Amino acid sequence: MELGLKGRKAIVTGGSRGLGRAIAESLASEGVDVAICARGADGVTAAVAALKAKGVKAFGEAIAVGNTDEYENWVKQACEQLGGLDIFVSNTSAGGGGGRGSWQNHFDVDVMGAVRGFDAATPSLEKGTNPSFLIINTTASVETFPPGGSTGAYGPMKAALLNYANSLSQVYAAKGIRVNTVSPGPTYFEGGPWHNIEKAAPPFFEMIKKLEPMGRLGAATDIANAATFLVSDAATFVTGVNLVVDGGFTRRVAF
Numbered sequence: 457m458e459l460g461l462k463g464r465k466a467i468v469t470g471g472s473r474g475l476g477r478a479i480a481e482s483l484a485s486e487g488v489d490v491a492i493c494a495r496g497a498d499g500v501t502a503a504v505a506a507l508k509a510k511g512v513k514a515f516g517e518a519i520a521v522g523n524t525d526e527y528e529n530w531v532k533q534a535c536e537q538l539g540g541l542d543i544f545v546s547n548t549s550a551g552g553g554g555g556r557g558s559w560q561n562h563f564d565v566d567v568m569g570a571v572r573g574f575d576a577a578t579p580s581l582e583k584g585t586n587p588s589f590l591i592i593n594t595t596a597s598v599e600t601f602p603p604g605g606s607t608g609a610y611g612p613m614k615a616a617l618l619n620y621a622n623s624l625s626q627v628y629a630a631k632g633i634r635v636n637t638v639s640p641g642p643t644y645f646e647g648g649p650w651h652n653i654e655k656a657a658p659p660f661f662e663m664i665k666k667l668e669p670m671g672r673l674g675a676a677t678d679i680a681n682a683a684t685f686l687v688s689d690a691a692t693f694v695t696g697v698n699l700v701v702d703g704g705f706t707r708r709v710a711f
Contacts, residue, residue, distance in 0.1 A: 460689030462487030464585060466543035467534050469521060469573060472499035474648050475592055475640065476547040478676035480507060480514075482684045488543065489513040491534035493527075495520055513538070521548045521569040522561070531576035541580035543687045546570040547592040551649065554608050562613040570617055574624065581633050588687040589628075591621050592679070593639040593698065595706045602664075618698055625696035634695040636686045641702025643674035669704035678703075 466483050470476035471492025480490050484507045492507070494500050497518035507514035515537060521527050535541045550558065550565040570591050581587040597614035600606060618637060625635040642664050644650045650673055654661040665673060682701045685691055700706060 457690050459486055459684065460586075461684070461687075464488045464542040465490075465538040465540050466545065466687070467491045467493075467531065467538075467541060467573075467577065468545040468547060469493055469569065470547040470549070471516065471545075472496060472503040474645055475643065475676050475679050476545070477503055477506075478645075478680035479545055479547065479592070479683045481510070482677070482680040483543070483687075484510040484512045484514065486684065486688075487512060489538055491538055492516040493519045493521070493530055493534075521573075522550075522564045524568075524572060527569070528572055528576040531573055535577060535580040540584060541577055542584035542586065543588050543590070544573060544577045544581060545590045545592065545683065545687070546573050549610075552608070552610060559609040559613075562609040566610075566613045567616055567620070570620065578633075582631055584633075586689055586692055587633045589621075589624065589633060589635045590683055590687055591617050591635075591637045592683065593617055593637045595639050595641045595700060595702050597639055598698070598700070599706055599708050602660075621698070622696050629695055634691070636691075636695060637698045638679060638683050638686065639698055639700045639702070640674055640679045641700070641705035642668070643676060643679060644672075645676045648676075667705065672703070674701065674703060 468480040471480040472494035500516040550561040596611040
């Protein structure tokens, strides 16, 4: 299938490792110039080198998405350095954690990171080719997780992003900007949350693995492939969609 991505320009937040890195590399493999940001300078440097090795223009910077001015300024500068913008992938998250403080942290990073990023990128996206805004979400946004439920902020804040993305898709469809989300189920990669859980809580890890109908957790490439499809010309009539990529892990019935 021809994805029509060669020569496009993309921003991927949280692009130095894990899902963000896999998405950035998938886009670069299709000929997309990529700008990434993440908190760790060493990780950004290594990721940029790997992206450039694929023959595309790539650059990145160590910034904190929760720092409003720093983040918004970087997005605008990235658009200028890329010479425009066609794809914006919002991939940052405050991760797990509990307590009241986590609610504000998740709001600032997960929710407002997407909102501020889109607002800063909109003028460039409106001039882009088949422009697309994609939010990397989670199956915790559509059903309680872990099994038995949770009172933490992660799921509710991610659920808010589904509503936000759907609203954007309706408002910006007329301007040609498509807005979608990808919601991964438990996904395993080196140094990621499920790798850490495997080491710290093996019984829980094995329980979740057994709940996966396919008998394995997802891989970063599974998510990257779905993301790449959604931002490509192969999906020009797809907007307002939450694509669940979980190997059948979720068991809700959605009508």
